[in-house]
Amino acid sequence: MPxxxxxxxxxxxxxxxxxxxxPESWEWVRLGNIFQHxxxxxxxxxxxxxxxxxxxxxxxxxxxxxxLGNLREMYFSENEIxxxxxxxxxxxxxxxxxxxxxxxxxxxxxxxxxxxxxKLRSYTEVCTEFFYYLFYLYKHAGWIGGxxxxxxxxxxxxxxxxxxxxxxxxxxxxIVSKIKESEPLMEKYxxxxxxxxxxxxxxxxxxxxxxxxxxxxxxxxxxxxxxxxVSVLLERIRAEKQHLVKEGKIKKDKHESVIFRxxxxxxxxxxxxxxxxxxxxxFEIPDSWSWTxxxxxxxxxDAERIPLSVGERSKLAKKYDYYGASGVIDKVDRxxxxxxxxxxxxxxxxLLLRNKPIAFIxxxxxxxxxxxxxxxxxxxxxxxxxxxxxxxxxxxxxVTGTAQPKMNQEKMNSILIPIPPxxxxxxxxxxxxxxxxxxxxx
Numbered sequence: 001m002p003x004x005x006x007x008x009x010x011x012x013x014x015x016x017x018x019x020x021x022x023p024e025s026w027e028w029v030r031l032g033n034i035f036q037h038x039x040x041x042x043x044x045x046x047x048x049x050x051x052x053x054x055x056x057x058x059x060x061x062x063x064x065x066x067x068l069g070n071l072r073e074m075y076f077s078e079n080e081i082x083x084x085x086x087x088x089x090x091x092x093x094x095x096x097x098x099x100x101x102x103x104x105x106x107x108x109x110x111x112x113x114x115x116x117x118x119k120l121r122s123y124t125e126v127c128t129e130f131f132y133y134l135f136y137l138y139k140h141a142g143w144i145g146g147x148x149x150x151x152x153x154x155x156x157x158x159x160x161x162x163x164x165x166x167x168x169x170x171x172x173x174x175i176v177s178k179i180k181e182s183e184p185l186m187e188k189y190x191x192x193x194x195x196x197x198x199x200x201x202x203x204x205x206x207x208x209x210x211x212x213x214x215x216x217x218x219x220x221x222x223x224x225x226x227x228x229x230v231s232v233l234l235e236r237i238r239a240e241k242q243h244l245v246k247e248g249k250i251k252k253d254k255h256e257s258v259i260f261r262x263x264x265x266x267x268x269x270x271x272x273x274x275x276x277x278x279x280x281x282x283f284e285i286p287d288s289w290s291w292t293x294x295x296x297x298x299x300x301x302d303a304e305r306i307p308l309s310v311g312e313r314s315k316l317a318k319k320y321d322y323y324g325a326s327g328v329i330d331k332v333d334r335x336x337x338x339x340x341x342x343x344x345x346x347x348x349x350x351l352l353l354r355n356k357p358i359a360f361i362x363x364x365x366x367x368x369x370x371x372x373x374x375x376x377x378x379x380x381x382x383x384x385x386x387x388x389x390x391x392x393x394x395x396x397x398x399v400t401g402t403a404q405p406k407m408n409q410e411k412m413n414s415i416l417i418p419i420p421p422x423x424x425x426x427x428x429x430x431x432x433x434x435x436x437x438x439x440x441x442x
Contacts, residue, residue: 002028014163019143022165032160035120035131039095039156040084040113041076050077055084055112058097063136065103076112084112084119091120091128093135095154100144102135104128118159127172133179134164204439211435212392215428216418218286227421230290233380234419237297240378250299257293259416266291282393285418295413298386299376302409304336307369323362325371326350335365342375342383343368344390347406351399359390373412385425388432389417 002018003011018028031037040055054071076084086092086105094101096116105111113119122128138144144154144162167175214220244250258269259277268277281291313322318331325345344359345351348371351358361383368374377383398411420428 004028017163019138019141019163020165023167025171026165026167028163029166030160031120031131031162031164034124034126034164034166035091035122037118037120037156037159038083039115040117040119041074041080042115043074048075050075050080053081053112055114056086056092056117057114058094058101058116061092061094061101061103061117063101063103064132066105081112085110086113086119087121089121089128091131091135093118093120093154093159095159099154100135100139102132102139104132118154118156125169127169127176129176130167130172131164133176138162208436208439209392211432211439212388215432216389216392217283218289218418218420221424221427221431223286223288223424224421225288227288227423230288230419230421233378233422234290234292234297236380237378241299244299253295257296259291259293280416282416286420288424289418289420291416291418293413294415294417297377297381297417297419298342299378300409300413301337301341301374301376302370305368305370305372305374306336307371308332308367321362321364321366323366323368323372326356326358327360332367334367336367337362337374338365339376340383342377342387343372344375344407344412346371346373346408347404349405351395351405351407352402354395357387357391358395359387361387373407373409380422381419382422382425382429384429385420386417388429390415 001013001015004014005011014028022028052073053076054073055076056066056068056071060067060071087110088105088108090105092103092105092113094116095118120131135144211220241250241253245252255271260267260269266277266281267274285291308316308322313330313332317333319333320331320335321328322330322332323343325348340361340363342359343362350356362368375383375386377386393415395407398415399405399407400411
């Protein structure tokens, strides 16, 4: 057990301060018994006596290096120069800032230090580099700054009391030599660790995106030849939209699009004119699926949106969800919609960055402002499937502006969307839900 004797007092066990075991030939010592130490000069703009000299602060001192491109100057008296000058071989340690950060001054020219830097100069011969590595270890192990051996900062008293292991001088040098020999390998290991950390961080999101891509290309679940043909669903969508037009609930599409296959190619009939659109088709889909334009498949309810300013909302009771481009942003005391609808962000950086889903289903009774498109569908076209597709694809081709990205209704309506049979949509949505739930726990 390690003991410490201070002055004429009885020896005291310091086992609770010792962070690790050391060889029998080593000793535990207080840093102040090995190094003479002091801080530099405090800034004093009114003091203009003495010599005007450059000095370094903690902003110049980094691990094992110095940044000397922005040195400042202040006046030092003769006594201050003696106290505040670091010479070649001195170990300099941050008292403030990144507490405990250290480097050895290895330049031939002397330098002055400011009061937030400790200067350590050994009383007798030691391998200063060994103690630099100890500071590095203690800092990154959490033993400087409040954990481990309980150093809350690096005042002069705290620095003096710091417990360091002391091997024989020759062993200090051998340890430093072995560390330097190993440093290239440690750097490679650190690079690999950073890469693995990056992969681990990004893996769930990348896997989720891959699953969505597989889903909307017909590769996630098998096709079933007994499913109702998708042509029946598309005809039902056209009939329902014509019915809504007659009732005055939606406007007639001025440029109705019909996409079909002929001679192993995709054609679109628009305004009575047929044209091949093979160059627009982003990927192959199963034969039982069909491509259509987003505006043809969906029922747009943007005209029912009403924005409320922050001031208006502040006067309302918080009862119903108030949606913006990326989800719920507030609550209000009234609602516009009372059925599940698909919301797609109309503007904002998320259209390009995709840090969160751009398409989502709003539930219950809620209000939507003019920053999210509001979309309904005919029975047989699942909003959850459409959301899956929109969240899986790159929307950049449909976005205008970079400083203020926006996907207007015309651009959104031009998106090509692959439509599977209704039963397969259910299977896709179910499978995506199951898999993403598992991914969420990775």
